[in-house]
Amino acid sequence: MNTLPSQGLVLTYWIPVVGIGSPIQDVEVPLTDVLNYQTNVVFLGFAAFTSNSAPFITIPDNVVSQMTLQAGQTQTNVQQLQAAGIKVLLSVQGSNGYGWDGVSDNSAFAQWVQTNIIEQYGLDGIDIDNEWSNLPESTQSFMNTVGTLRSVLTGSLLTKALWDDLPYFKTAVAEGNPNAGSYLGQLLDIGSSMAYGDGYQAQIGFIQSYHNVMMDGVRVGLGWNQLAIGAQAGPPPPYGSWMTPIDETYQLAQWCVEPASSTKSTPPILGMMLYTFSQDIQQWTYGPQNSPSKMYPNADDHQWQRTIIAGFLGEPQPPD
Numbered sequence: 001m002n003t004l005p006s007q008g009l010v011l012t013y014w015i016p017v018v019g020i021g022s023p024i025q026d027v028e029v030p031l032t033d034v035l036n037y038q039t040n041v042v043f044l045g046f047a048a049f050t051s052n053s054a055p056f057i058t059i060p061d062n063v064v065s066q067m068t069l070q071a072g073q074t075q076t077n078v079q080q081l082q083a084a085g086i087k088v089l090l091s092v093q094g095s096n097g098y099g100w101d102g103v104s105d106n107s108a109f110a111q112w113v114q115t116n117i118i119e120q121y122g123l124d125g126i127d128i129d130n131e132w133s134n135l136p137e138s139t140q141s142f143m144n145t146v147g148t149l150r151s152v153l154t155g156s157l158l159t160k161a162l163w164d165d166l167p168y169f170k171t172a173v174a175e176g177n178p179n180a181g182s183y184l185g186q187l188l189d190i191g192s193s194m195a196y197g198d199g200y201q202a203q204i205g206f207i208q209s210y211h212n213v214m215m216d217g218v219r220v221g222l223g224w225n226q227l228a229i230g231a232q233a234g235p236p237p238p239y240g241s242w243m244t245p246i247d248e249t250y251q252l253a254q255w256c257v258e259p260a261s262s263t264k265s266t267p268p269i270l271g272m273m274l275y276t277f278s279q280d281i282q283q284w285t286y287g288p289q290n291s292p293s294k295m296y297p298n299a300d301d302h303q304w305q306r307t308i309i310a311g312f313l314g315e316p317q318p319p320d
Contacts, residue, residue: 004040004087006225008257008312009271011041011192012305013091015278016062021290029278029296031066031077035084037277037305041190042081043091043127043159045276049098053105054112057092067121079122089157090117091127099133101141106148106177114152125157125189130165139171143184150187151178159190161230162210169213169221183220185213191222192273196232197242200251203229208266224266229256230273233280233304235287246320249304253311272308280304 014034018027034042044066050058066077078088094100103109117123126149130142150158169184179187195206207229213221229252234243244252253272260267274280281301282294294300306318 003085005271007268007270009040009190009228010038010305010308010312011043011190011228011271011273012039012280013043013045013274013276013278015045015276016060018276018278018281018284020284021288025283025290027278027281027283027296029281032080034081034086034277037302038309039086039277039305040271041087041089041157041159042277043089044078045091046129047090047092048095049092049100049102049133050095051098052102054108055116056103056109056112057117059090059117063090067123076122082122082124087124087157089125089127089159090121090123091129091161093129093131094133094135096132096134099135100128100130100145101133101135101138103141103145106145109145110149110152113149118153118156123156125159126153127159127161129161131161131163137167139167140174142168143171143173144177146184146187147173147177147179147182150182157189158187159192160184160188161194162191162206163194166209166213169210170215172215183213183215185210185220185222185226188222188226190226190228190270192228193230194275196230196244196275200248203244203248203252204255207269211266224269227269228271228273229269230275231304231308232275233285235285235289239287239289244304246303246307247317250307250311250317253308254314257312271312274304274308277302277305 014031044063047057047059069076081088173179173182193207207227211221231244231249234240257268258264281296283296286294
């Protein structure tokens with residue numbers, strides 16, 4: 001983390017294929033397009049748990065191709081980003097019956113991740129996105145897994161997508177496990193909110209709640225310099241009411257870097273997370289989608305990305 005800015009950080013998810021409109025049209029936004037925009041951290045989406053034993057996680061072929069040399073390359077696409085100072089992490093979700101709450105052998109899992117993901121592909125860390133598993137929530141199992149993983153990934157980033165998971169932040173790693181007694185806020189490097197369409201004030205309140213976690217009179221939540229507000233690029237209502245409006249994204253970016261004052265109770269936070277770089281194209285964000293004049297690529301793509309930077313820098317909001 002010491003090579004990343006302490007504020008004004010831009011994080012973004014990249015997904016291989018964006019299915020847009022009706023009928024669906026698949027669009028592939030190259031990972032290396034990230035190099036044309038200011039970005040500090042990229043999450044490759046998505047790998048998923050598919051087994052209780054090694055190999056625990058399945059990585060889609062179109063994500064593996066970003067991490068491995070292709071014909072004519074001297075650097076992988078991931079290595080090109082890393083050479084520009086961008087940290088690249090693999091985001092790992094659950095799948096039906098498997099996930100972060102259900103790891104049975106934490107030591108074997110952590111060692112497998114270190115050897116077969118971090119070392120094999122030269123990644124900078126792992127992003128925890130504990131969705132889609134359909135497993136019963138098990139905060140203790142989850143925390144024991146993260147405690148062990150943190151102890152093995154000593155030189156790597158460990159981040160988490162934040163949604164409805166405050167109970168995890170109030171549960172310590174159990175005795176007998178690595179990092180016993182530690183809370184999630186003490187084990188993660190970064191937490192990024194996914195409350196995209198909740199509105200400006202609710203977004204701020206949501207991020208504050210993950211800082212203000214208290215246990216036995218001690219704050220154990222994430223530090224302000226560990227928190228990022230999430231924005232989801234998407235078309236305006238009625239097409240995408242769960243997206244983050246572009247004007248609101250600009251306001252949130254300004255709030256992120258604003259110092260504490262008589263009208264703002266918090267210091268600057270780490271930054272903003274964009275979901276997703278691949279969807280931040282006019283073909284996706286304009287309503288109706290797939291309008292002929294908005295097809296990817298065009299000069300107005302990545303407006304959310306550009307708006308976040310403008311808000312951080314105090315520059316005027318980019319035009320639509």
